[in-house]
Amino acid sequence: MSNAELVARDTAHLIHPLHSTAGHQGARVWVSGRGALLTDADGREYIDGLAGLWNVLAGHGRRELAEAARAQAGTLAYASGYNGSSNEPAIALAEQLAALTYPSINHFFFTCGGSESTESSIKMARAYWKLRGRPEKTKVISRIEGYHGVTLAAMSATGLSAYWPLFEPRVPGFIHIPSPYPYRYEAPDGVSQGVAAADELDQAIQREGADTVAMFLAEPVQGAGGVIVPQDDYFPRVREICDRHDVLLVADEVITAFGRTGTLFALDHWDVEPDIVQFAKAITSGYVPLGGIGISDAIASTLDDDDRVWMHAYTYSAHPVGCAVALRNLRIIEDEDLPGRCVTQGDRLLAGLRGTLADHPHVGDIRGKGLMCAVELVADRATKARFPAADQVGPRVHAAASERGLFSRVKADTYLLAPAAVITDEQVDRTVEILGDAIRAVVGS
Numbered sequence: 001m002s003n004a005e006l007v008a009r010d011t012a013h014l015i016h017p018l019h020s021t022a023g024h025q026g027a028r029v030w031v032s033g034r035g036a037l038l039t040d041a042d043g044r045e046y047i048d049g050l051a052g053l054w055n056v057l058a059g060h061g062r063r064e065l066a067e068a069a070r071a072q073a074g075t076l077a078y079a080s081g082y083n084g085s086s087n088e089p090a091i092a093l094a095e096q097l098a099a100l101t102y103p104s105i106n107h108f109f110f111t112c113g114g115s116e117s118t119e120s121s122i123k124m125a126r127a128y129w130k131l132r133g134r135p136e137k138t139k140v141i142s143r144i145e146g147y148h149g150v151t152l153a154a155m156s157a158t159g160l161s162a163y164w165p166l167f168e169p170r171v172p173g174f175i176h177i178p179s180p181y182p183y184r185y186e187a188p189d190g191v192s193q194g195v196a197a198a199d200e201l202d203q204a205i206q207r208e209g210a211d212t213v214a215m216f217l218a219e220p221v222q223g224a225g226g227v228i229v230p231q232d233d234y235f236p237r238v239r240e241i242c243d244r245h246d247v248l249l250v251a252d253e254v255i256t257a258f259g260r261t262g263t264l265f266a267l268d269h270w271d272v273e274p275d276i277v278q279f280a281k282a283i284t285s286g287y288v289p290l291g292g293i294g295i296s297d298a299i300a301s302t303l304d305d306d307d308r309v310w311m312h313a314y315t316y317s318a319h320p321v322g323c324a325v326a327l328r329n330l331r332i333i334e335d336e337d338l339p340g341r342c343v344t345q346g347d348r349l350l351a352g353l354r355g356t357l358a359d360h361p362h363v364g365d366i367r368g369k370g371l372m373c374a375v376e377l378v379a380d381r382a383t384k385a386r387f388p389a390a391d392q393v394g395p396r397v398h399a400a401a402s403e404r405g406l407f408s409r410v411k412a413d414t415y416l417l418a419p420a421a422v423i424t425d426e427q428v429d430r431t432v433e434i435l436g437d438a439i440r441a442v443v444g445s
């Protein structure tokens with residue numbers, strides 16, 4: 001069946017994430033994948049510029065992962081993971097994560113994805129403060145341009161306001177501060193951007209009252225907000241501020257965990273340890289849904305030493321098939337040094353993009369860390385003024401790149417790239433060429 005015929009059937013019955021009629025025009029129906037490539041129902045091959053949704057780190061078509069899922073489903077596809085029950089893959093995965101994550105994080109709760117991980121860390125943080133006798137510490141501070149998922153509390157933490165209007169009112173007690181956004185953040189004279197942006201947290205905590213704030217939630221590198229890489233002095237100062245005010249630092253590593261930025265966990269770039277780490281996506285390279293949170297020893301012992309029950313649960317928490325696939329995927333990440341590949345292929349991608357686009361009059365910023373990159377287009381380089389939203393520059397560049405065989409996503413006029421770590425040199429070079437051509441086709445050269 002052709003792509004067009006499948007889209008007609010799709011449109012008749014499917015509601016999609018971020019559903020809109022206009023946004024589904026020209027949709028591709030994917031039928032297979034291999035490495036960093038996807039094939040649509042017409043047999044056309046595309047570079048999968050975002051590795052699915054940042055998750056297919058090990059690439060498409062990995063027989064080892066399919067085999068791990070088949071073997072586990074044939075042995076024990078499902079059993080309850082509620083207190084009083086467990087399963088071997090979940091036990092082994094938690095042990096493995098204890099060895100791989102930050103030294104003080106050794107206890108794990110599993111979910112089915114990123115939004116559930118955000119909900120779980122918020123409920124863990126609130127429970128922690130209640131168990132510690134500080135029940136007023138409930139507020140969540142996060143950042144503008146931050147993305148933490150779309151369930152109601154996660155959406156309230158998400159700092160991309162486009163996600164809110166149809167679903168208001170948001171959950172109370174969620175506060176947003178500016179992102180450190182190196183390309184756009186304006187620090188006062190004599191203060192570095194990183195310090196000034198971190199001090200926004202200090203000021204917000206003081207404004208709200210430290211006795212009311214449970215946690216600060218932040219992606220080490222903001223992904224959906226436009227691949228925003230913080231300054232080197234940002235997270236060390238954030239850690240200090242959190243410690244000073246007894247506020248938990250929660251790292252949302254749903255995109256960055258397991259190698260995408262070049263280290264297994266991204267706060268390692270700045271020698272910072274969070275109190276809670278959220279993960280999902282690349283833990284299974286997207287082959288089956290799995291996510292989770294890791295908590296510090298201090299939080300774990302508070303939970304363990306109290307008789308009260310943490311009344312938080314998902315049917316599919318610690319799903320045996322998800323955990324078995326994750327274990328196999330972690331072996332691939334280690335055996336093939338995927339964090340190292342993210343560095344080499346990310347460097348090649350960034351150098352290629354800078355080589356072809358740095359002088360373009362409408363390219364405002366080219367940025368990235370590891371294999372997470374973005375090209376931000378602007379109407380005017382001198383003022384950094386954005387194109388009018390009605391011009392639809394980003395969506396048009398996305399369409400032009402798709403026509404040429406590169407499929408990814410845009411955030412407004414910022415084109416996002418995070419292909420699979422197994423992407424070849426030739427495919428990286430082709431990505432650069434296609435994106436350059438697409439940008440020139442839309443905004444001129």
Ligand SMILES: Cc1ncc(COP(=O)(O)O)c(C=O)c1O
Binds near residue numbers: 113147219253
């Ligand atoms: C940093 C971050 N947190 C949370 C989420 C939400 O994850 P999910 O879509 O699996 O609910 C995402 C998804 O892109 C994400 O990038």
